[in-house]
Amino acid sequence: MNIFVCVGSSCHLRGSAKIVELLKNAVKTNKLEDKVTLSGSFCLGKCTEGVSIKVDDQIVCGVSPENFDEIFKKYVLDQL
Numbered sequence: 001m002n003i004f005v006c007v008g009s010s011c012h013l014r015g016s017a018k019i020v021e022l023l024k025n026a027v028k029t030n031k032l033e034d035k036v037t038l039s040g041s042f043c044l045g046k047c048t049e050g051v052s053i054k055v056d057d058q059i060v061c062g063v064s065p066e067n068f069d070e071i072f073k074k075y076v077l078d079q080l
Helices: 009-013 016-029 068-075
Strands: 002-006 037-041 051-055 058-063
Touching: 002 009, 002 016, 009 016, 016 037, 016 051, 016 068, 051 068, 058 068
Parallel strands: 002 037
Antiparallel strands: 002 051, 051 058
16 A cells, blocks of 8 residues: 655645654554555645545545544555
8 A cells, every 4th residue: 555645835834744743653553564655745636625645546635633543544444
């Protein structure tokens, strides 16, 4: 599974660095280092919808520390 976190200007200002940190920790905690590749990405084209991530071919918008656990479960854990 490939996960890209937008680090473009808009997402950066909305906290993408924190999402990167949360993703790194969640991958490590769940022992998914051999199944998940994390990468940065520039604009995913959803600049007005909050921090965006791309999980394989699916873009997920509005990722925040508050909804991170739910999104990680739905788009990562439930897909592996």
